[in-house]
Amino acid sequence: xxxxxxxxxxxxxxxxxxxxxxxxxxxxxxxxxxxxxxxxxxxxxxxxxxxxxxxxxxxxxxxxxxxxxxxxxxxxxxxxxxxxxxxxxxxxxxxxxxxxxxxxxxxxxxxxxxxx
Amino acid sequence: xxxxxxxxxxxxxxxxxxxxxxxxxxxxxxxxxxxxxxxxxxxxxxxxxxxxxxxxxxxxxxxxxxxxxxxxxxxxxxxxxxxxxxxxxxxxxxxxxxxxxxxxxxxxx
Numbered sequence: 001x002x003x004x005x006x007x008x009x010x011x012x013x014x015x016x017x018x019x020x021x022x023x024x025x026x027x028x029x030x031x032x033x034x035x036x037x038x039x040x041x042x043x044x045x046x047x048x049x050x051x052x053x054x055x056x057x058x059x060x061x062x063x064x065x066x067x068x069x070x071x072x073x074x075x076x077x078x079x080x081x082x083x084x085x086x087x088x089x090x091x092x093x094x095x096x097x098x099x100x101x102x103x104x105x106x107x108x109x110x111x112x113x114x115x116x
Numbered sequence: 117x118x119x120x121x122x123x124x125x126x127x128x129x130x131x132x133x134x135x136x137x138x139x140x141x142x143x144x145x146x147x148x149x150x151x152x153x154x155x156x157x158x159x160x161x162x163x164x165x166x167x168x169x170x171x172x173x174x175x176x177x178x179x180x181x182x183x184x185x186x187x188x189x190x191x192x193x194x195x196x197x198x199x200x201x202x203x204x205x206x207x208x209x210x211x212x213x214x215x216x217x218x219x220x221x222x223x224x225x
Contacts, residue, residue: 004159035215042203042215043160090159101148101167101207107159 002027006091006108013078013085013115021076021111023091030096032074033105036060037088046089049074050096078113086115120204125220128194136189136219138204143184148207151178151189153200154218160203163189199223 004025013019025032031050035043045058049068063082068074074093078085091108121139128134140149148167152160164171164178166187171178177190191198203218 006159033213040217042217044215045213088157092159099148101146102165103207104150104162104165105152105160105213106162110157110159112157 004091004093004106004108006089006111008111009109011111011113013113015115016080018077018079019113021078021089021091021113023074023076023108024072025074025091025093025106026072027093027095027106028071029093029106030071031094031103032068033092033094034058034064034066034074034076035090035092037090037110043090046076085113088112119214120206120216122202122204122216122219124217125222127222127224128191130196130223130225131193134191134194134198134221134223136191136202136204136221137186138188139186140204140206141185143206144208146208149178149180149184149187150205150207150213151176152203152205153198154203155200160215163202165207194221194223196223196225 007022033048034046037043044060046064047066049055052071055066055068065077089111092105094103094105148165150165151163153163154160164176166178179188201218201220203215
């Protein structure tokens with residue numbers, strides 16, 4: 001079945017360590033996104049990519065980095081510069097064909113990062 | 117950026133219809149209205165979307181006001197599995213998918 005796979009589901013990190021969250025999709029989607037969700041809050045956009053080897057900052061990109069070397073993969077690195085990294089991280093993808101506004105996002109199951 | 121306003125929470129009894137409202141008074145002509153829902157500790161799930169006309173699918177119906185400044189997600193018969201946070205979102209460009217805090221729907225047996 002087509003979908004988005006995020007790993008790991010749970011991750012613990014010590015302060016000062018970088019961690020990388022994996023996101024893989026087999027939906028043949030061009031666009032991929034990373035969102036952060038804090039308890040009781042909506043989703044905030046970290047980074048997005050509309051095509052391989054290109055990505056743009058979202059609203060809260062500071063302390064994060066991404067790469068898009070393959071269409072299927074969009075890993076997110078949470079660096080030590082991110083002051084409050086404990087959160088639920090969600091990866092999503094969508095097609096870019098047709099009318100942009102009509103394209104639907106498909107989300108992964110999320111990765112929960114806890115900084116100890 | 118266009119924003120949406122939803123009630124923080126709503127309640128329903130099982131097998132009753134549920135009408136979840138959303139205001140988007142600053143919507144522009146090309147903005148699509150999307151609805152997603154999120155179960156605890158899961159990623160959001162697409163529910164329905166529309167532009168001007170009312171829409172129906174197997175999950176729900178979307179009623180869009182004539183002036184497009186508001187919309188209503190309709191669950192025809194709520195089940196316990198429909199308990200979730202429902203997000204009303206305006207999809208403008210590829211990047212501009214702005215999530216608010218949504219409406220937490222509780223369904224009672």
